[in-house]
Amino acid sequence: MLGRLQSLGHWALGTFERLGRASTLLLSILAGLPGLLLRPRLLIQQTFSIGVLSLLIIVVSGWFVGMVLGFQLYNTLVDFGADASLGPVIALTLVRELGPVVTALLFAGRAGSALTAEIGLMKATEQLSGMEMMAVDPIKRVLAPRFLGGVISMPLLAAIFSIVGVYGGYFVGVGLLGVDKGSYWAQMQSMVDFHDDVLNGIIKSVVFGVVATWIAVFEGYDAVPTSEGVSRATTRTVVHTSLAVLGLDFVLTALMYGVS
Amino acid sequence: MQARTLEIWVGLFVAAGFAALFLLAMQVSNLTMVGGGSSYLLKARFENIAGLKVRAPVTVAGVPVGRVTAITYDSDTYQAVVSMRIEAQYNKLPDDTSASVLTSGLVGEKYVGLEPGGDTEMLKNGSVIKLTQSSLVLENLIGKFLFSKASGGGK
Amino acid sequence: MTTPLVEIRDLHFARGSRPIFDGIDLDIHRGKITAIMGPSGTGKTTLLKLIGGQLRPQSGRVTVDGRNVHTLRHGELYELRKRMGMLFQSGALLTDLDVYENVAFPLREHTDLPEPMIRDLVLMKLEAVGLRGARNLMTNELSGGMARRVALARAIALDPMMIMYDEPFTGQDPISMGVLVKLIRSLNDALGLTSIIVSHDVQETAAISDYIYLLSGGKVVAHGSPEELEHSSSEWAQQFLQGLADGPVPFHYRAVPYADDLLAGRETGGAR
Numbered sequence: 001m002l003g004r005l006q007s008l009g010h011w012a013l014g015t016f017e018r019l020g021r022a023s024t025l026l027l028s029i030l031a032g033l034p035g036l037l038l039r040p041r042l043l044i045q046q047t048f049s050i051g052v053l054s055l056l057i058i059v060v061s062g063w064f065v066g067m068v069l070g071f072q073l074y075n076t077l078v079d080f081g082a083d084a085s086l087g088p089v090i091a092l093t094l095v096r097e098l099g100p101v102v103t104a105l106l107f108a109g110r111a112g113s114a115l116t117a118e119i120g121l122m123k124a125t126e127q128l129s130g131m132e133m134m135a136v137d138p139i140k141r142v143l144a145p146r147f148l149g150g151v152i153s154m155p156l157l158a159a160i161f162s163i164v165g166v167y168g169g170y171f172v173g174v175g176l177l178g179v180d181k182g183s184y185w186a187q188m189q190s191m192v193d194f195h196d197d198v199l200n201g202i203i204k205s206v207v208f209g210v211v212a213t214w215i216a217v218f219e220g221y222d223a224v225p226t227s228e229g230v231s232r233a234t235t236r237t238v239v240h241t242s243l244a245v246l247g248l249d250f251v252l253t254a255l256m257y258g259v260s
Numbered sequence: 261m262q263a264r265t266l267e268i269w270v271g272l273f274v275a276a277g278f279a280a281l282f283l284l285a286m287q288v289s290n291l292t293m294v295g296g297g298s299s300y301l302l303k304a305r306f307e308n309i310a311g312l313k314v315r316a317p318v319t320v321a322g323v324p325v326g327r328v329t330a331i332t333y334d335s336d337t338y339q340a341v342v343s344m345r346i347e348a349q350y351n352k353l354p355d356d357t358s359a360s361v362l363t364s365g366l367v368g369e370k371y372v373g374l375e376p377g378g379d380t381e382m383l384k385n386g387s388v389i390k391l392t393q394s395s396l397v398l399e400n401l402i403g404k405f406l407f408s409k410a411s412g413g414g415k
Numbered sequence: 416m417t418t419p420l421v422e423i424r425d426l427h428f429a430r431g432s433r434p435i436f437d438g439i440d441l442d443i444h445r446g447k448i449t450a451i452m453g454p455s456g457t458g459k460t461t462l463l464k465l466i467g468g469q470l471r472p473q474s475g476r477v478t479v480d481g482r483n484v485h486t487l488r489h490g491e492l493y494e495l496r497k498r499m500g501m502l503f504q505s506g507a508l509l510t511d512l513d514v515y516e517n518v519a520f521p522l523r524e525h526t527d528l529p530e531p532m533i534r535d536l537v538l539m540k541l542e543a544v545g546l547r548g549a550r551n552l553m554t555n556e557l558s559g560g561m562a563r564r565v566a567l568a569r570a571i572a573l574d575p576m577m578i579m580y581d582e583p584f585t586g587q588d589p590i591s592m593g594v595l596v597k598l599i600r601s602l603n604d605a606l607g608l609t610s611i612i613v614s615h616d617v618q619e620t621a622a623i624s625d626y627i628y629l630l631s632g633g634k635v636v637a638h639g640s641p642e643e644l645e646h647s648s649s650e651w652a653q654q655f656l657q658g659l660a661d662g663p664v665p666f667h668y669r670a671v672p673y674a675d676d677l678l679a680g681r682e683t684g685g686a687r
Contacts, residue, residue: 041263044270052273091288122510130507133467134521134569135496141524156277163280166288185287190324192289193315202281 022218025139029147029217032140042145043152050111050146050213051153055160057110058103062161065102066168069093073169074177083177087184088191090169091162095192095201096257099162101249104208107154108241112216115146116237119220120230128221143217150216154209155202162201200256207248212241298348299326300385304359304372305339308394311370312361318344318372325350328372344372355381358391370395418481420445420577420609421466426475428458428465435461436472437633443577448603448610450620452655453630454664459613460504462630463579466611467501468492480576497525500570500578504585506562508554514541514565515550521572540568544598560591567598577609578602584616592616596623617656621645629655631664 036043069090077083119142122128128138166188173179192198216237223233309331318326326346334341346353356377363370374389383389421443428436435458443449451459464470466477468484477484479495487495508517518537522528528536541547544564549557557565563583570578580599584592600623603610614620621627621641629637629644629652637644637652644652654662670676 044267047270047273048266051277052269055273055276095284095288125510126503126505126507127509129464129469130501130503130509130566132469133496133499133501134524134573135493136521136524137493153273156274156280159277159280159284163283163288188288190317194285194289196315198284198289201284 018222021222022214025143025218025221026214028139029144029214032137032144033148035140036144036148039145042141043148046145046149047152050115050149051157054107054110054153054157057106058157058161059164061102061106062099062164063168065098065161066090066094066165066170067172069098069165070169070172070177074173074179083179084183084187085191086169086173086179087186087188090173091166091188091192092197094162094165094169095197097249097253099158099165100201100204100208101245103154103158103161103205104212104245105242107150107157107208107212108216108238108245111150111153112212112237112241113234115150115213115216116220116223116234117230119143119146119217120223120225120233123221123223124225124227124230126225139221143221147213147217150213151206151209154212155205158201158205158208196256200252203256204249204252207252208245211244211248215241215244299345300348300351301329302326302344302346302353302383302387302389304342304344304389304392305334305337306342306359306361306392306394307339308397309340309342309361309370310395310397311363312342312372312395313370316369316371318346318374320350320353320374320376325374342372351382353383354379355383355387356391357383357389358393359389360393361395363396417445419443420480421611422476422478423466424476426465426472426477428461428470428472428475430461434633436475438475439630439633439635441628441635443609443611444626445609446603446607447625448599448612448623450612450614450624450627451630452613452615452617452620452627454615454655457630458633459615459630460581463501463581463611463613466579467496467499497521497573498576500573500575502563502566502570502578502580502583504582506554506559506566508557508562508566508569510554512554513550514546514552514554514557517554517565518550518569518572521569525573536572540572541565543571543602544568545594558591560587560594563587563591563595564598567602571602571606571608574606575608577611580610580612580614582614583612584614584619592619599623617658621656631655 070086073089073093074083074086077085077089119128122138122142128142131138131141170184174181174184219233219237219240220230223229312328312331314328314331316328317324318328326344328342329345330343332341332343333339342359353374354377356379358375358377360373360375361370362373377391419442421441423439423441426436426439426441427434439462441451451462453459461470465472466479466484468487471485479499482491482495484492484495508514509520512520515537518540519533522533522536526533537550538547541550544567546561546564546568549561549565554562554565567578583595583599587595596619599610599612602608612620612624621644624641626640627638627644628635631651637647637649639647644656647653651663653659654664660666671679
């Protein structure tokens, strides 16, 4: 019993310690962001490897999620004779929830794990130490551009996911199941609000972008510099990001739509 | 050369992202409706608005002309006060226009329908619509129906 | 005699509860090659990181060129580091850049030189380590010895006042070892550098160093020129330099007497 209590205490202390280190790292990264303005090339490079390389999985997943929503929601709605509402229901599901959340989860698996592995390996092979000894601050040179690249990429990826999903649903609903084309778009436009739905979705994806990239960059920078340590850190990135995204999504949804 | 392809890809990615945001704004939602600047405010008092929500459409002859922006309760008159924002282009609504809370379909969303009257005076920003018809509440209807049946049967 | 470039006084450093250094005094003289030797795990690499300001000691003082490394502010420390080169055991080359860009890296980061001048400088540094022809190779195409030579070219790119070598000879075949030994000596003399070599390769290190410190158990156990150490009466120096299995550093890890251990097993029925 005492031993269990003790290990619980150890775990709590360790968690707070890591949170503290992660926070100081975030502050140093934020301090390094203005310097990036002078070197846009670094940012472009990272936006490529984080954003552009995630594009394929985002487009394909968005299309399939949209098609599945088309089938599932049509079957439910048609029972109420409300199949004309297919458009708005698909759009609201994607724009409010699935767009930001699924994009963030895919981002954790594709870009987040790659970021952690890359930074962890740079640490394990002493590249980060080497930079420090060359008087180049690795937080500014390595972490800051990756962080900003991730934060920029996430909302763009989420928007692409949502719009591709809407067209995937259109393909199934209008193309295969025979929902009226006009009502698909018209109902969508009258039910989806730019401020309440689209903007809130974008805000969510920006928050997820900050959190997912922060976790990925921190886990890499904080990894035990061995191959085992890096692989553990990579796993932690995916697990922690997924949990953080789902938890934050609940909080944000409650704030945005819960109390009116 | 390799550096250039990198920049082109990133450029394409950012452009695609913004195109998606633009489509979300213009095609999926209707950004033009909320373009706040050119619109005017109307108010209407209802006995009962059961089911009407903020952002519900306001229509004239079935054409959406605006949205409900706020619903408040007036504790002096025990009435619901519904504020509506109507697009500026639909500014020829007579003073004796009536408003009713309607339902689209049997289980559809509630919306506000405006029925133009014959007055020569027009509604202005801040005007209050006097003639209103409340929401139909299914339970009340069924209650009335049963009551009339019962009293009819007693005779 | 001029003041030493690096002065270490009464340095204490512990990692967690495990003490690494327990009061060390060292002097690194200008223009000389100083070797710091000792068995694995004595914290030789840690010492280099303390000199470079990457780690902070619990107490004691490290001065480089008259400045106390651990009281400098961030910006000042980075200015000082521009004048220090460090050669990591693995080379620490940036894996996403080729050889040319690796050597150009510190120049691009710290100077605004025009491209032709950077090219001249990079080719000059690569020529010095004999790898001008390898400038377009990626780092994963290099052998271990070549990677260290590229790292050396990078370390001298900004013309530093000193270079620290972390285990430069470990895992090298005899030829590349010979190349590195020659390079360290000739660069030191040609560029007027001060070199610090951390190593446990006795022969090679002793052959090129001017002065040797032997570390063990967190203390300096012997120091002197290679000749002095060879003839020193210190048991410790003799064991290390000749590679004897037993001596002040015992062959056996700390344990209860062997006979007791065997008997104990019999009494408890073989548990443990």
